[in-house]
Amino acid sequence: MLKLSLTALGLLDKSSFDAWSRQKQAAIHKAVASGMQTGGKVVTDTVRSRMNADFTVRKPAFVKSLRAKVYDRNPDKLPALLIGSRIPWLGIHVRGGTLSGQMLIPLLPEHQRIGRKAFRRVIDGLMRTGNAYFIQKSGKVILMAENIKENQGELRRFKRAERSRTGAKSIKRGTEIPIAVLVPNVTLKRRFDLEGVVRGQLPVLARAIEKQLSKI
Numbered sequence: 001m002l003k004l005s006l007t008a009l010g011l012l013d014k015s016s017f018d019a020w021s022r023q024k025q026a027a028i029h030k031a032v033a034s035g036m037q038t039g040g041k042v043v044t045d046t047v048r049s050r051m052n053a054d055f056t057v058r059k060p061a062f063v064k065s066l067r068a069k070v071y072d073r074n075p076d077k078l079p080a081l082l083i084g085s086r087i088p089w090l091g092i093h094v095r096g097g098t099l100s101g102q103m104l105i106p107l108l109p110e111h112q113r114i115g116r117k118a119f120r121r122v123i124d125g126l127m128r129t130g131n132a133y134f135i136q137k138s139g140k141v142i143l144m145a146e147n148i149k150e151n152q153g154e155l156r157r158f159k160r161a162e163r164s165r166t167g168a169k170s171i172k173r174g175t176e177i178p179i180a181v182l183v184p185n186v187t188l189k190r191r192f193d194l195e196g197v198v199r200g201q202l203p204v205l206a207r208a209i210e211k212q213l214s215k216i
Contacts, residue, residue: 027216031213032209036070037070039207042201044066047201048063054191062087068081068083070082081205083194093192094195098185101184106119107158123179144178147171147176158178
């Protein structure tokens, strides 16, 4: 899970908190947790809106994966609010960086994508028919497949990509079609400033906590 640590100073001084009676501390603890719960939902909605703007979102589940959770199990510590996603690859878009290891990058039509599971089904289908092999071209290692009837389903989108690249109106039976390029690493630029969005919403969170504290 992606985690970010942000702190707002001056909202509730720890020395002042320690000076209160145990009963008062419990009431403050509950108020802070309640404020985080309410304010966290507002912050989450704002972050989700930015995700929709910064990414080409095809599945609503991607945006919904961003959630806020309040941790308040320890009565001796003030609650903490975690805002993040369980989607592991979101972190690389937040930080930027290089992924290392042998990876197959699908050669699809421009602006089109294929999910990990769907791509695996393509590769599995090609391998079942023995129709998957590598060639080396211009210093690149490319996974190829022949245009055969047995792999019509697996090759459909890759044939479309090949027609787009070559300008051909159709792909003849037996024609070799590039499926993917094998690369040792991929470098991704930072695309989403999660910390910046959350930091900008700290006043909203602080007001939600202050509102609950004022009820004590």
